[in-house]
Amino acid sequence: MKHYDHIVIGAGVIGTSVAFHLSNLGARNVLVLDRATIGAGTTSQSSGILRTHYSVKENVELARKSWSVFNDFAAYLEDEEASCGLVKCGYMIVAGEGDKLEPLRAALNQQKEQGIPLEILNAQQAGELLPIAQFEDAALIGYEPEAGFADAYLTATSFARAARRRGVTIKENVTVNKLVIRDGKVSGVSTTAGDFTAQNVISTQNIWTPELAGWTGRELPVAPERHAVLALECREAPYTFSMPVFKDLASQGMLYYRSYGGNQMLVSEGVVGEKLNAADTEQGDIPMDYIVNVGTQVAERFTAYETAGIASSWTGVYDVTPDWNPVLGALPGVEGLILGYGFSGHGFKLSPTVGKVLAQSALGLLTDVSLLPYSIERFSTGALLTGKYGLGAVS
Template identity: 30%
Template sequence: MRKIPTFLVVGGGVIGASIAYYLSETFPNQVVLCEKSSPPGIGATAMSGGLIRMNHTQFPLIDMSWKSYQVYKEIGSSCGFQQTGFGLIIHKTYAREVEKAVLYMKESGIPVMVLNKKEVSKYNPFLSIGDDEFLVYEPISGFADPKKTALYFINKAKENGLRLYEGTKVDDFIISNGEIVGVRTNIGPLHAKNIILCGNIWTKKLLKQINCSIPLYSKRIGLMFLHSHPSFTKQMLTVIDDTLGTYYRPVFPNRLFVGLKTEQTNHQTPIYDIPNLSEIHQTYDLISKRFPGIKPSQVAGGRISFDSYTPDQFPIVGKIATYQNLFIATGFNGGGFKIAPAIGHWFVSYFTNEQKENHPFNIDRFSSGQVLTRDIAYAHM
């Protein structure tokens, strides 16, 4: 009879993959991962832009991003890391917020500088910002490939004895004597001592089976592609444009990747969809303000999916109080990739008793009325 594993991770995107990998390093042959499709799944990981940057709206997220950066830098090509440099475009209205962020980052050892319009042209001659804007520049940052990263973590975990179940959908929990001892799936029951839910918006539906409500909603997200000349792409930074409310990065060798401007929540579109003409036009109008030479004929299509969001725009991570062995890591509000390794590390520290407290992003903040607030307030981030 096979021994009951210590951990069952539900969800094979980059968050679940990271957690499974780091747990398997400390607890070899004791981790199971189930994914209802084929890793890296069909949720946010498959759609993510893979931005790697440290600038954020809360100091703990800066710390987590910086810790995760060390991992991405170390594994390099295995996760598709490209050090393009990262820029956050901010209106000068938020100058005081920029000062707070830059000071904290510098004190943390993160290379960062603030560039004006003239200085930006030295780093990216094609990017146009206004006289009333800054670009907060991180020279060591960039982007990576989320799907490649998730598969890297899973394959490394397999070397540590990870058992992977593909095409395995979790439908309910198995409860015995008031404790969760496993899950019911389409292939039969799976038992484990601890269960960690990383299944994006599907986690909300699953928790309803045990009368646990989480404030999670889905949001339509999408990408638009533009053809570009290789010389343009080569000099392109990875950018979050807080003024315009979008982001963009190069896709080597000759495309530009732009976040679609869309605000639709709790949508019922298919998991994978295509952008409509209005979304394409709106996004093109935005990006042409930054790159005046771009033509409509350069539009090269796009795709639509979703991610899960929380009311305070911060993730839900940690133990669920109702059951001592039930954990959650979801609701990353479009920003899970950049902190995925740090999330994996936290679970290891918790289960090895290095970290005895629940995660600061735990779900109890909503029931206690202590929702998180931003340390740094920008327009859209």
Template identity: 30%
Template sequence: MKKGYDVIIIGGGIIGCSIAFELAKRGVTDILLVEKGFLTSGATGRCGAGIRQQWGSELNARIAMESTHIFENLEEYTGYSHSCGLHQGGYLLVAYTAKEWAQFQENLKVQHKLGIDSYAVDLKQAKEIVPYLNTEGMYGATFCQKDGHADPFHCTQAYAQGAKRMGVEFLTYTEVTGLRTAGGRIAGVETTKGYFEAQTVINCANVRAPGLAAMVGEDIPIISERHQALVTEPVEPLMDCMVMSFHRSYYVQQTPHGSFVMGIGPQEEPSFNFKSSWQFLEKNCAVMCEVLPILRKLNVVRQWAGQYDLSPDRNPIIDEAKQARGFYSVCGFSGHGFMVAPRIAILMANHLTHQEDTMDIRMFSQERYKTGKLLLEPAVV
């Protein structure tokens, strides 16, 4: 192995792999990606993999819309020979309060400005879309057919294999344990398999990103919150779309092979706890069986836990360390990093290769927490 690279990326989730791919596409191929487990062993491999364009802020709606366009073509875009499993069965976002319903009307205006094909539905129409839905307590819903979900393992592999073909090297089961700086710049990374030099290091370690950034004196305000999900036995097709509520903090979808995947937001202290809990199973099943009573007949086959890297305004932080120039953190995706990865990777790669972008990367700097220019988002769990 070489001793030095132009760029080292820490973290082999969808964010690290998509940035590696976009950089290589722009001619920066002397890259080493270091991952402490296997690719997708972090949040990416544990996520619901939902992709929605129904956001409330123009920024998020645009990032999600442009990312969706890439997901629609990811196999061709990356030269991947398998299917990435995109299924555009739509997202039905349900409102449970008058305030939420009013906000949904505002969100639609933002989405329509960008040309996103979303619309409001009444409860009768919601039941036509999801016949087994219990609409009790709901005010209404919005729907976008082009929303859906994809396979997070294949999407990440598509980016990783595309990057590999362009010359990017991958070092898995290798942990970054230290960072070295020289003259106010990043100089390299210490790993469990030795030291590697690099003038640019990109920290895509999700909930572990603050710990790495702290090694170069950077304080990233991200907390780690456990989120759990479960999957049922497969059954015949009962619904085609994702059903999601911000107010009650749940989502549920049926995968193409018939299993239902679902999750419900936690109410717990920050932690690095990756264990599944009985409490989640109980609460999730109670809520989901009320929303979709037909689920009462299904057996749960598997349950797991992952982490959200929650930033103060629930939006990503993309920042260069002040005391170690060339060290970038790309983290804080707060539960929606999978669906925005394609566009964020382009933004980051354009920035590093000094190419123009229609988005201003500075918006994502954590400076916003000092200036008060937060990236506010009403449509987030």
């Protein structure tokens, strides 16, 4: 029976970030286990948007620290070949007259107070940055020049390589069947590749977190939820890499957009998706009604896309908590177990800092960002991290 000091369950972008940061903080006996391969689960389904805009102030801090990592990724990993695929194009968010206007104003003011580089634009300025869109209905436009998008799979594999170079063992295609707990303390895991002992386990199981709930006998609020992503093609009005990521709070689905290369735009909704009965990363059907509904909303903002075609599409699954924000830190009553789940669509953009603070927590160090607001106990105390825009992947 092989012993490790720390075992990380899950080799997505969060788990590999945890492994890298454990090793970077001095841990030398770390094992990562994944039921599939590095970054092959929900990480591979990410739209990759990077922003610090959140109406939950705690998330702004996680995102800001993470952005600094993405902005100098190879140097941070001390690997000149490492890449996160960063496209630094900015992030624009718009609200019209209505119930999203004052929440957006409050969130933008909050960002300013937290020191985020931010501009308030008029319609003309917005049109110069994103000339394929119209802004006649825009009542408030925020612009974050230090933002953009990147590649979640590249990020995860780069974190994994950097971790391996520091001595971390990563075992792929190994399923964890049980967390072993003795006298209220973690003592290891039982897997399809045998048993491994450890005094610390960091769970980044994502949509498979209900398995952990079964192993611990504890309630871990989370539900899998499927979301559809469309890539639309329009040769008359290409969405280029120089144009900012765009969030449209004025649209019914609070749509988000970004360039997808060539003549394509990537678009998806930022509202509650399809509830699933069990964890499932397989591709789901995208109903024609959904495509028509989203296409109609797109054409209202991007008029040339009224006749756009669908170049490709896919579905991704979020691990959603009741307040659409993650659970981070220790599970009270189970010594040696650290939780990192429930990212509800935010995981990739927060992954560098989340990985670091979970590693710090596992090592008993002071965390760069307080984990108290992200404690699982908030669901029983009522101190929820609910965003100002309602439920959905904006927070």
